[in-house]
Amino acid sequence: MDVVVPDRADAPVSEITERFLRTVIAAIPLERIEELHLFSPLRQGGVETGIAVVAVTAATPAPIEPTAPELLDLEEIDAVDPVDTGDAAEEAPAVVTVAPSVPIVVYTARYRLVQKGPERGKWEADVVAEADAPLITVEAVVRGVQRRAGEESEIVRYSAAQLAKALRLP
Secondary structure (H helix, E strand, O other), X not given: OOOOOOOHHHXXXXXXXXXXXXXXXXXXXXXXXXXXXXXOOEEEOOEEEEEEEEEEEOXXXXXXXXXXXXXXXXXXXXXXXXXXXXXXXXXXXXXXXXXXXXXXXXXXXXXXXXXXXXXXXXXXXXXXXXXXXXXXXXXXXXXXXHHHHOOOOOEEEEOHHHHHHHOOOO
């Protein structure tokens, strides 16, 4: 019997979390978000702070122009020995073609909300591109952020579709 894990995007998000996530998608188009890792907010001294690590597909790269193969000088062609020696060790190396990968940009998003005191209600948020990295390294970044936070905070991972669903976007 298979255990079905509920989709985290089905769970309602708090008003503050919704505000934060909407700030993120205002800075990064939703269709470019590969995954968003949302950390539990920290509350200290009347101030709540939150952080998310976002893996984003880079803007569409310019198409690569095919280059013309180098033309051989006629004298070089004449110098090539047309006799096949049959020696497999001297075969030309195989040509390896690499499919172009989609570049990923890793962003960190942070917010700070003052909940008590004279500055109550003050909201600050930023979304900053940190590095270009393969998608597989995002998990390492997330673990590093979690380790620096100094606690085993809960992390919720969203895909773009789950994020849209959590925010009730069409």
